[in-house]
Amino acid sequence: MANRQRSLLVVVLLTVAVSTLPEANGQDAVKAESDTVELIAALNQRRAEFPAVFSHNFANDGLPPKFFVAGDADLDNMQQRRDGLVARVQANGTWTSTNLTLQFQLIGDFDVEADFTGLKFKGPEFSGVGIAIAIDDEQKLIPRILRSKELRERQTVRVSMSKIIDGERDFGDNSQAPCEAMSGVLRLSRRGKTIYYLVADNDTADFRLVGQRTATADPTTPKAIQFRSLSDGSASSEVVWTNIRLAAERLLQPPPRGVTPIRSLYVLTFADGNLKKIAEPAPGMTQLGSAEWSSDGKTIVCDMSKGGTATSRIIRMKADGSDFEDLGHGCMPSLSPDGKKIVYSVPGRGITTMNSDGSNVETIDAQGWGTQWSPDGKHIAWASGNNITLLNTETDERTQLLTPAQQLMVGHIYWNLGWSHDSKSIAFKSGSPAGKYQLVVADIGSPDGFQVLYTSTNMEEDVSWMADNESIVFTAMLEDGARRELATISREKGAVAKRLSAIPEGWIGLNPDCSPDGKYAVFAGAPPPQPTEWTGK
Template sequence: MREAMWRGRFLAHAVAFLLLGIAFGTCIDDPTGPTDLSEQDSLAAVVTEPVSANPLGGSAQSMEMGGSVDVPQASVPQEVSYISYPPGSVPEADSIEIFNRANRAMVGAPLADGGVDPIPIPSSVGDTLEITLLRDGDRVASEMKIVPSESPPRVVRTRPRRRQTRVPINSNIEVIFTEPITATSATPQNIRLLEGSRIIPATLIRSWDGTRVEVVPEEFLRPSATYAISLTTGISDLSGGELQQPFSSEFTTVSEGAHLAGAMVFESKRSGQSEIWIMDDDGSNPLQLTRRVAEGGAATGPALSPDGRKVVFSAWPSGEEWEIYLINVDGTGLTNLTSHPAFDGWRPAWSPDGSKISFFSTRDDPANDEIYVMNSDGTGVIRLTENPADDANSTWSPDGSKIAFETNRGGDYDIYVMNADGSNPRPLTTHPADDEWPAWSPDGSKIAFDSWRDGDREIYV
């Protein structure tokens, strides 16, 4: 699945670049006026020798988002060169345009971190490429490059970047090359993840176009540890050129107890139905965790475990009852924790130490919601409340000693609190309007909730 995703994504991008080049090549005239070459010595564009436009052969097919687009082989140029800038090369620019004066092809792309990953453009040996760097549409620099007959492969960048710190321990590692490398050289002997001299077992995934290799460790990395991605000179391109010297890039993982990548979990319909997603706390790197676990229904109410390794959530497959599920933050290890014919409701909640999960269910009375607690592996289910009214949406205090919840014991919904063993339940609100969805402050001194007491739903504390 991961390899298919890579193949579809990079093929779609490559084909888009190539077809844009063909289209633009029919209508773009030679630039008028002299080309500014004053920046040439300070720029660092890497231009490779021409290689096959479709390294794996056959027609191009995009599998991204479940769709497919077939591009006939005849419509794709026979050979392309790749142009790239390492990160930090051109920090003043935000985009790049490349014009081949020989065949009049043109491609463009945005820059990130002052660089750009390999961009293919139709070309032949000896063609002149005019590279223009832009910011907000205005030229900031340009240079000319002649397409060489040979160019050894190099590393454009790695992810994590060199000397990066606080790298999440569930990270995958990626190496981006200046041009496609051969599948026979993308091997564990030539591409290794090291902790000191120890080789970390990992799976290598080569992208469709051969310009990227993802290194997927078999286990989480250790906290507060220094790792290196190490490449040998056995790495070779499609023309037989080899990496000129060994390459190494070090990074350091986060300290013990820090969040993994994807510090926020959420529900989204961006893939077509309600699924569970995870992303970094700045909104970057969204990753879909569930894939049709609730076919025709919904997955909702995710909660990240205190150690950041797992996500608990509710799912409702069409025609079945709600269940509580657990999944690892990398999308593996999906487990049904409840597997009960009754309703096991929304919004499961972790205890602060991650050992238990509270939830509400109708398993003892089909017409009555009650709050239960179970071990984090689904064993040891205990009923905490026993009342003719509905008790739901529990949340643990930061010290784990109390549980707040909502209940309609007074006719309307109010916020109650009880000890973690279910004893001593008592009301915190007694307003005639509904008060629901409690949430503790980090220090445990306050509880936020939503209420209809002013005529519409608002947040109170």
């Protein structure tokens, strides 16, 4: 009886022990697996619903520059084959990489999948191949998934989310999962603010989730997707990329390279920064430029061309762009103060004048180029080598503006010089003894009135004075800039050139001319090229 009671007690205790074991762990594992399966199914379902889709087969379609960009050194490590695009990297004692960029911007939720095969790793150090996506947010997040070989020959898939911290890119947020596959699919999916990292091993169509990170919902950069192979030490890798597939709420392509923007005429109101397009080139032409106001501010003359002086035409219009009139062949026009005559340049014919209706054409200097009428009407000026010729309109006497000493301080003087509104000074672009370009001011009849205001490696020819006769508007690449911009600078000693802030970032702004009353500036401009929606073509 006692033995039976002890047996029952053992059974009871065992039953209690079993019932109190953490059975939930097993249930949680099953539930977690089920949840992951459901999550991947939901990701796949959403992917199928995305309206913007791009698919590329490397074996059939190669590397068209419309979609892909890579440096020369990267291209040297790539090879087009029947089975796809081979990417190789051989480290030489330090981190070495081969990179290929796919030029798309992804907006909203997205999926990026890259198929690979023929993966080979050599050497004891780290090697990896994978894809990364650059997000255009404050921290410049880059989610990345790599099929990698770690130290001690561990085969893994590595996931990371790098970011900018204190000006430096931090790669601390990364983890690995086992992966032996030498072919398969790497996938990055974003839903809302979450990035999911997935891999399909070998020939299976089933993805497994290997990580997820919190990111942002911001658009990616315009050239967002990168294929990357990297190795350290003496390690090397080789992989064959076969396909890339994008699916997103929106896909944008960057503007095509090498396309010249259409340059129209814009008028800027200084008081409120209002910017208004007043004229655009006629059909078949690509740009308007060299605009100049009449002395009463009611008329604008300019040139119009296909991009060169051989096709250039002289245009006259009202200040609002109406009554657009073609006056004939020529470029860089300048109106007399009474508005009755125009002086301009003609290829092969030099400095020429005509009536403002296009009649009575006369050549005044067959060797001259780039001329401007003084606001007081007393002189016509044009560049002559490293000097400026001044023609007295009453006596026809010609004099040189710069002294021999001043000539030594300038190189070749360029066209489209600018008179001050009081006709006392001329500003112009010239070369410099140091091989750069410089913005120079010289006073009429005053040898001491000579200043080099600004020096740049990239400067446009056309310059103009503000109404105060002290500040100049010009186009140049400023010291802290990445492109040529409209800028102002004062004649005051030690003055610093400043970007004309009323012009939007990224705009092309050339050939400025300020109105005599100081209220407006007309310039040839174009907004920055915009990306286009991907339509599947």
